[in-house]
Amino acid sequence: MSWLLLAADVLIVLVAAVFISANRKPSAAIAWILAIIFIPVLGLLLFLLIGFPKLPRKRRDKQREVSDAVLARTDGLDRVIHRDAWPPWLASMVAMNRNLGALPMVGGNSAELIDDYESSIKEMADAIDQADTYVHVEFFILVEDEATAPFFDALERACRRGVQVRVLSDHIAQFMYPNRKQTIRRFADMGAEYRPMLPLQPLRGHWRRPDLRNHRKLVVVDGAIGFTGFRT
DSSP, rough: OOHHHHHHHHHHHHHHHHHHHHHSSSHHHHHHHHHHHHHHHHHHHHHHHOOOOOOOHHHHHHHHHHHHHHHHTTTTGSSSSSSOOOOOHHHHHOOOOHHOOOOOOOOOOOOOOOOOOHHHHHHHHHHHOOSSSEEEESSSSSSOTTTHHHHHHHHHHHTTTOOEEEEEETGGGGGGGHHHHHHHHHHHTTEEEEEEESBBBBGGOOOOTTTTOOOOOOEEETTTEEEESOOO
């Protein structure tokens, strides 16, 4: 019996070595192979769970559907891009953004860097107070505490004015911080539409790779003012 187990272990390692080495960086391939050798059951399970670099077909089909919708709604916008004023490094980024996310580069915008956390909260709250139609919020981590209170208060005022407030935050990240239930309850009380982003809820039919999270940090007000790239 022990010989059969040993033979099965060797066979699994050999098959895994060939399969893992294909189209993968040598350092990553070696790490996965060593994991399967020294912790066979756990290593193999981890590889099957998070080891594939390619997204599942269902998720790729959804991305293609969204990209097609974006392309249809933004046709012609990339003609207003002021290409002659671009720095040399920008063209490749614009092409990548269009190819991967279908988002065009549009001119006529301005940007400001806010390098202070409390100032960014205040700027977002002030912008939300000017909202007439909608406020869209998407964060990796979003919890109500003393620092973020002005942001949540502004969202509540927007809801009272009849502004549509939609909020996404990462389903796994929210369990890592206190006030999770309080935060979700606050959204419900103010009338905001809250959804957990990329939820892992097998009993509800919501399952996906746990290592692929959405780290975007966005606030969009009436399609005219946007904030991105800050920590909350």
